[in-house]
Amino acid sequence: MEILGLVFAGTSTDERAAMVRFLADTLGLRRVEVAGAEADMFALPDGSHFAVADPRGMGETSRSIGFRVDDLDAAIAAIAESGGETGEVAENELGRYAHFRAPDGNLYELVEERDRLAR
Secondary structure, eight states, X not given: OOEEEEEEEEEEOTTXXXXXXIIIIISOOEEEOXXXXXXXXXXXXXXXXXXXXXXXXXXXXXXXXXXXXXXXXXXXXXXXXXXXXXOOOEEETTEEEEEEEOTTSOEEEEEEEHHHHTO
């Protein structure tokens, strides 16, 4: 498995509308539409994204960090070989991803970006 960087961070909150306004108006982040995402998405200049969802709107995650990988299937296999478990592979217009629980007990994501899939 090759980790290429961080590609995604997200949070869920009961104050979703206020958080969206803060990100757009105070931090100046650019809101984008992402088909298949049940969250308000913001594009960052480095190509990564930040998402704001309702609590439990996209599963049990309250916060999430996505690691960009070169090959999602190989990354899932590496986690399985180490005794870890991943969730089902999901997809949106940005790419394919799967959640996994790390030894710290938190959920993270493995993300294979769509532009890498086209190669």
